[in-house]
Amino acid sequence: MLKFLFALLTKGERKTLTDEEIVEQYLKTQNEYYFELIYGRYSAKIFAKSLTILKEESLAQDATQDVMMKILLNLSKFSGKSKFSTWVYSITYNFCIDFIRKKKKDKSIYMEDISEYEDAGDEIEDKELLEVALDKMKMIMDKIPPDDKSILMMKYMDGMSIKEIGVAINKTESAIKMKIKRAKMKFVRIHNTLQV
């Protein structure tokens, strides 16, 4: 009953509050209504990103639950230096990559490989990636390694800047630029093999 009354009283507030204001209110009041707002805004997006990286719905379900709990338990650590959405997506990507790393015991994910940077050829235009047909996009995303996939998602799905991506995965801006270049090359290479 109380929940219903509170929801009714704050109905107008729901759309107008920014993410940062919601976080502030939640930390002040600990009222679950504010967490529900965050959940409503981000759960589907977290699920979509997890599903794209992990490829299995059951894994994406578990990841969404775990990421939501991580967000809830770490809300007080959100400094406000970045956008709240960037913070949420960083947690999501890192969680998924860690999960794959643990599963495969592949420590090479996100490790620097200078030799691979050197063979990055000409600059590939963003248009080449952004205008791929959806069915092909799904096939490419299925084949591309998870670290390259997540870098491309941060840049083209979430519109994160080089600096923001660097903060999210704890790498320098120049390393991120090279990683994006390399990921774009892999994307185009896979795309070309699909066309044959």
Add this chain to the structure above:
Amino acid sequence: MAKNSFKLLEEEMEKKFEASSKAIKKNVNSRRDVWALIGDLFELYIPKIFSTLIGSASFTSRSQDKKLEGGE
């Protein structure tokens, strides 16, 4: 608006969320309740544990003082 296949892919994946959303919500809520319960227990009992510890520590030091006084 220019085409963005990444955004289209995200929308496509978001559509699949509806099927799992109830189960996810239920799990998140129950895990949140457990954390809230742990928090409440801490709030309730931590001050008591501290006051008991402080009480017993001061009792021990007082009895030691008395022993010392008696010894002298």
